[in-house]
Amino acid sequence: MYIDIHTHAFHPKIAHKAVEHLNEHYDVVCAGSGTIDNLLESERRAGIDMCVVLCAATAPAQVIPANNYAISLQKAHPGQIIAFGTVHPGYEQWEAELDRIEAAGIRGIKLHPDFQGFWLSDERLLPIFEAAQGRFVFEVHIGDRISPEKNPSCPYKLAAILDAFPQLEVIAAHFGGYRMWAHALKTLMVKERPNLWFDTSSTTPFSTPQLVKTLLKACPPERLLFGTDWPLYDPQEEMQRIQEMGELSDSMMDKIMSNASAMPGLLHRDKIPAMAAS
Template identity: 50%
Template sequence: MFIDIHTHAYHPKIADKVLAQLEGHYGIHPVGTGEIDDLLARAKAAGLDKVVVHNAATAPAQVVPANNWAIRIHRENPAILAFGTLHTDFPDFERELDRLWRNGIKGIKFHADFQGFRLDDRKLWPIFEALSGRFVVMLHVGDRLPPTENNSCPAKVAAIVRDFPDLTVIAAHMGGYLHWNYALEHLIGKDVYIDTSSTLAFIDDETLRRIVAGHPRERILFGSDYPLFDPGVEIARLRTRLRLRDHELEGILSAGTALFR
């Protein structure tokens, strides 16, 4: 089974607004509409069987509506594995996690930079404890600011992995968007998954080679970061940049399957 571990899709009422915000922040013009039908059509054209759809509540009041959306698209679309979201200031998070679990949601996404907290905020520690051994956690890592000033960075993720050895963590963007040298220092070779999302268009050949050579291949997952990038284009780019044989490419595309058994 081939999986895109890192995609986003939005309710039609807000999709245009979110795409404008993404382009304004990252300077990347989205390739898609950001809606479910467009995502699934592109995934099918790319030969993918499943897509993991993420969202992140930027305020505590958004947690339940965002998770309602995740539950809905998870139920309605067999090709979608939706992740839920939490916020550091959301009360009774354990009850919300139970609700998500009952509805088939097995993962949680945090985007600290958009959500307005830091990944070293100790308010997260009880949440990570509750997630350990139960949910998969996708962490956005890296951004334009220097790591010491950024809400998320490879060093902060490394501390989480150290303190919660039973927590299954995916460090997005090959361990840190624009922070790849810090990812090499703090995350590569460690007990953490990384994904290829929003990386292949930006990273230099030598740094990419060092990351791939230094990390267990079964812990490198394919992610497109749709709607910023098209899954089919990213698969072709992955094959070319890493000079992958068919079985090597298939190994990366299927590596995420192990997280959902």
């Protein structure tokens, strides 16, 4: 089963504004409109069976609405969409909210510190991570165009979290560090971490073929997950780009496209099995 692990889709009322924001922030022209219908059409055209739609609250007050939207998407498109909910360290009722979204069948949580307005090193996240171990997969945005010490998210901050919470299941977006790949190679990819996966999203448009090959070689093959960051990039184009730049065989490409289907807790509602410390 082919899965796109990293997509975004917005309510029709705000999709246009959300895409405009993405275009401005990342200096791109988004390939999609940002609506769920356009997302599913793009995935079907690429031969992708399912996609993970990531929702993130940019303020504490948006946690409930964002999670309600995630729940509604998953219910409306069974077998096509896996929705990830959200938390925010400023939202005081996070324990009850974790219980609520877990009961609703949400398997994962998206964190985007840069857009959500907190640092990944925020101590208020620590009890949330502790409570979420064995219950949710976290998809975490990592990196930006500024230096790690000035960035709310970076490979070093994620490495510290993984060391502190060895049972926390984490997908490090963008090969572990958007525009910080040298730092990801020095931190996240030098130690065996059985609780860590890497998605391929938003990397190839900014990389050389040599860098793509280096990143692919540094990651355990079974820990690589295909992601597009739609609506930023088209699934068909991204599949072609990573295969060509990485000089990947068809069998290796098939593995990257289907690895997500083997992730604990992603395609079923059972709790994620606890894992030994790395």
